Amino acid sequence: MGQSQFVSKCTAEAVQAAAKTLLGGNLVAFPTETVYGLGAGALNKQAVGRIYEVKGRPADHPLIVHIHSLQVMERWVQDVPRFAMALARDFWPGPMTLIFKRSTLAQDFITGGQNTVGIRVPNHPVALSLLEAFNNLGGLGIAAPSANRFGHVSPTTAQAVNDELTQYLQPDDQVMDGGPCSIGVESTIIDCTGDVPRILRPGAITEEMIKELTGLSAVMTKSSEESENIRVSGSLEKHYAPAAKVLLDQTPVAGQGFIAPSRRVTPTGVTRLAAPKNSDEFARDLYTALRKADELGLQEVVVEQPQGDGIAIAVRDRLLRASNGR
Numbered sequence: 288m289g290q291s292q293f294v295s296k297c298t299a300e301a302v303q304a305a306a307k308t309l310l311g312g313n314l315v316a317f318p319t320e321t322v323y324g325l326g327a328g329a330l331n332k333q334a335v336g337r338i339y340e341v342k343g344r345p346a347d348h349p350l351i352v353h354i355h356s357l358q359v360m361e362r363w364v365q366d367v368p369r370f371a372m373a374l375a376r377d378f379w380p381g382p383m384t385l386i387f388k389r390s391t392l393a394q395d396f397i398t399g400g401q402n403t404v405g406i407r408v409p410n411h412p413v414a415l416s417l418l419e420a421f422n423n424l425g426g427l428g429i430a431a432p433s434a435n436r437f438g439h440v441s442p443t444t445a446q447a448v449n450d451e452l453t454q455y456l457q458p459d460d461q462v463m464d465g466g467p468c469s470i471g472v473e474s475t476i477i478d479c480t481g482d483v484p485r486i487l488r489p490g491a492i493t494e495e496m497i498k499e500l501t502g503l504s505a506v507m508t509k510s511s512e513e514s515e516n517i518r519v520s521g522s523l524e525k526h527y528a529p530a531a532k533v534l535l536d537q538t539p540v541a542g543q544g545f546i547a548p549s550r551r552v553t554p555t556g557v558t559r560l561a562a563p564k565n566s567d568e569f570a571r572d573l574y575t576a577l578r579k580a581d582e583l584g585l586q587e588v589v590v591e592q593p594q595g596d597g598i599a600i601a602v603r604d605r606l607l608r609a610s611n612g613r
């Protein structure tokens with residue numbers, strides 16, 4: 288393995304050691320149900336600074352603070368509206384990030400200088416036990432973006448994290464292997480600073496689910512009309528992209544990679560990278576398939592997008608950004 292420590296068995300002892308590693312100011316990449324995160328203690332300016340170095344990400348992009356329970360949230364935020372409390376109670380732990388007005392605990396190096404902060408309770412046993420162990424050591428929260436280089440595809444396995452980041456990590460940093468992510472696309476980001484929820488990034492928690500729970504129609508932010516003073520790096524034009532060119536909804540030709548629902552046949556000479564049976568599988572397998580295209584050295588990948596609502600909306604959102612509108 289590379290420069291960091293690869294933790295292949297996340298035992299209770301290993302989780303405890305990882306929490307101590309974080310407290311010492313090192314980075315720990317850990318599994319969540321969406322994608323792997325690259326974590327640092329959220330109160331440690333130097334450690335958080337290293338996240339930006341390792342990712343190659345601009346320093347004014349805000350990070351999500353991960354916590355293990357709703358009780359910790361009030362330390363980080365102010366002005367939680369009723370609808371947001373309902374979302375937090377129902378969908379956490381889960382694939383959802385809520386944006387609130389920040390407390391003084393959420394400093395500029397977390398929020399990118401904005402007066403808001405993103406909070407998430409992930410639903411993965413390793414993440415939750417790491418967050419709890421870190422909290423018990425006085426840590427209060429783990430800042431973590433997806434564990435990929437800036438603009439690239441998010442990793443959904445520990446091996447993908449290792450392949451992508453190991454040369455930028457240091458010997459005391461750790462990569463924890465908690466198996467492949469069950470959801471496979473990043474969390475739904477919901478801005479809770481207004482009168483109604485506003486979806487900044489679609490994910491597994493959908494507009495319909497928000498409506499059903501809160502009775503409120505969420506506003507969907509389209510990339511074109513994104514407010515300029517909220518910097519959501521996932522909303523930049525080209526993002527979630529492999530090195531290969533991603534082409535949407537065309538007939539693949541020999542030499543190209545192909546990702547499409549299982550009912551589609553693979554034309555001769557085309558490399559099939561994934562054949563998901565439904566939208567959940569599409570989300571789960573997409574990033575691994577895009578990474579495989581790069582591993583195989585393919586120049587172009589054709590993707591036939593999943594249709595319909597639910598998580599298919601998030602998949603199409605990421606594909607649009609990966610393809611940069613091609």
Ligand code: TXA
Nearest residue numbers: 321323324349403404405432433473474518519520521
């Ligand atoms: O599923 C996920 O959310 C994963 C796992 C690791 O939790 N994390 C993730 O983090 O995708 P990241 O940094 O790759 O993407 C989070 C997005 C970024 O585009 C960031 O700009 C946005 O959330 N964000 C964070 N805090 C924000 C805030 N206060 N206001 C608006 N956007 C925010």
Ligand code: MG
Nearest residue numbers: 432433441521
């Ligand atoms: Mg990311």
